[in-house]
Amino acid sequence: MDPSLWVEQKLVPTMIAHGSFGNSGQQRVETTKCKVTYKETGDDHFSADILLLNLELKFENQVPQSYSLFLKVSPEDPLYRKYMDTDVGFHNEALMYTEVIPFVEEFLKKRQDILLGELFAKCYYAESGAACAGRSDIVVLEDMEQRGFTLSVERLFLDYEHCAVALRQLARYHAIFYGLKKAETSRFHAMVSKIKAQNFGGASPEDLNYFFKTVSYRAIKYLEGRQEMDQLTLDKLKVPLENAIQLLVDLLAPREPLAVLCHGDFCRNNILFGYVSGKPCDAMFFDFQAVKYASPAIDLSFFMYLNTSSELRSQHWDDLFGEYHATLIGTLAHILGCSVEELLPDYGLEAFQKEFVDHGFYGYMICSFFLSQMLVNPEDQVDLRSMCQRSIQDLADAYFVAGSELASQKLAEILKHLASKDAIRSVLAFKTHC
Template sequence: MALNDEGHKFIQRALNSLELDFQISHFDVQPFSQDNIMVSSLFEINIQEQRPSGEKRTRKFIAKLMRDIKYIQELFSLNEQFYNECRVYNEVIPLFIKSFPHQSETFNILPGCLYASFAESNSLLIVEHLTDYTLGNVTDMDYDHCSLALKALAQFHSFSYALKKQDSGLFHSNVALAWKEARYREGSHSEAFINIVTKVFGSDCVRTVKDIFPEFARKYETKLNEVSSIVSKPIGSKYRKLVQAEGPFAVLCHGDFNRNNILFRYDEDGKPCEVKLVDFQTVRYASPAIDISFILYLNTTSVFRATHEENLLSYYHQKVLESTASLLQCTVEELKVELSLEEFKSDYRRHALYGFLNSMIFTRRLLASPKEVEELEKKVGNMTEERAKEMLSLGGKFVKERIAEMLRDFLAKDYQI
């Protein structure tokens, strides 16, 4: 989709307002490929810089604008999403860096931000175009991708732990409590959508588990019935409970931590070696399990989880302790008194349902073909149970069985429902 004249002028005004150490001699804007992206319009900006020394160079940026479709704006709470992301770049990241200047380089896990401005239905974010980074080149994340992503997530989360300990009042007033609910606000379009889709997808998932895993279904009949009961009722209040912050492990979560929002750089052997996290539109103060369980259920296979889930939870815990200790200039052992591995895994067990429920909803979209996604977008504006039932065919038998495996794995772990 090409940028119209009004959008081009909007970007030009934004660039003109910046205080830069160089002059912009020219810029052009081109549409940017955005497969599977429904809530933002992305454009590539090529900026020609001229420095006082006379040196000239071209730099690339990505501009993110709000989709100019009213039902998309309402369904996905785009005003709230853009408010949150602009606030991450304009206020929270600078606060973290100011609080821990000796570790400011840690934020190389995010793209550099040139401009972030929120206004109702008229927001703009411009960040560096990470041309050396790509979305993970695998549909299902392997250990190298997953561990690198979780290490970056631990670094991001560690700033919450550290600032809470250093200045709890500052953290809670400026980081924990100032976000807009972009998904589960009571009475919102997005809550209505989630209620309908969870009911239809959840009922289908339980039936599929009974069909393809009959022995397991008999063994876990009580828990399957409990899941059936939960998904048959409006699920919004359950989500709000799951994302409610509690205890020492609560952090500023990414909120949509999956492979579509993680960019990797690869070494000469094709192995992922660096990572960048993007799209902080649904950040929230909650259990880190909100982020971790989502990526593990959505982006890994049943076999992978059976082999690596426990080890990756321990790996994340160790990395978040190491990063927090570096920020606070203390020892890991000192932090373990309050942030023990046992308590962390207990917290994960209480919140992992979030990852399963969210993955059950989004797997069909993630693994659907571009044509199917295009058809899906036409249906989401006025969601009904009949339309949700039509969506059950997205991805075919493979996706149906994959979602059933998620529920089987979740119940087998005896996580809290």
């Protein structure tokens, strides 16, 4: 069915019956405007089709109400859906919008003096797994662009101001879930248990190991060729990468007390910034398909290695990390009604720095294939829709050369930064303390 007809004839009536617009089930509602357009997402979203909906509804005995909505629906191609794990992704995203975020709002409402601002767009409807108005998976959100929130113009490396705003909001996000874990422990863990792990399209462990080993070797080979890093260290690093998929699993394993509900795909593509006089001052998060219970360094390492340049890391790493930690511990103290000093034994800066050292290599492993996608123009990216018909070995080989020497150089800079933070030695010893 044509998307416009599907939205008007199937989706909107389903949402009205669901009460998505605050209407009662018995209230008469007339659709007076329904305009659907495809949103060109380019490299911003790979696992969903995006539609924009301008909708006008007339409720019985009321003036018409207008809505600008952002529709995220699973791709129509079943092979691509399997390849991109959309069943798992939409399950997690629907869980976030139907259970987790309402839980957060309920939790914060009890603490009326806490004004954390908005972190999430309003969700009008979310469903996964079942036949939902003729589609299996859908999330309908407020279109935040109508309120001035947009993606940054920069596609990859952000400036200090954007990074600081994003990290302060990430800190608030993490702090809320630390607060939930402390104050509502059993309910929090029951909620977390419903999250599904990504299964990478059902690929075999052998294929997955080939993929992560291949892409993770890219910077090692680059550094070897230029003798820019101690060869003994590089040789030692190859050992855990022989079982790269297990290393990834180990890095994702939650360790207490700092395990938290992570965004899981925290990067520029999933952050909408609010601006005043051209300067970023606020941020909202979306795309929760990869949400996971893990180390906060999972979110931190991906963002700080994908979306900061080596120059910014050299000049402001401690400043940015400090922005994150100061906001987190201050927010958590406010939520729990205690002093910052009371939280220092478990949530002190040194504990988070060590957490990053222990888990920061995760960011490199994800960047090793994703950074090149963001570094080049869309027409030069690895085409995932065609790759879904080929082997995962072909995909790994394509990523290994994507972005040419510039991508290899940027990945090598991440490895060198990890080495400077002692995070490579940590990877070598990971099994001994995990």
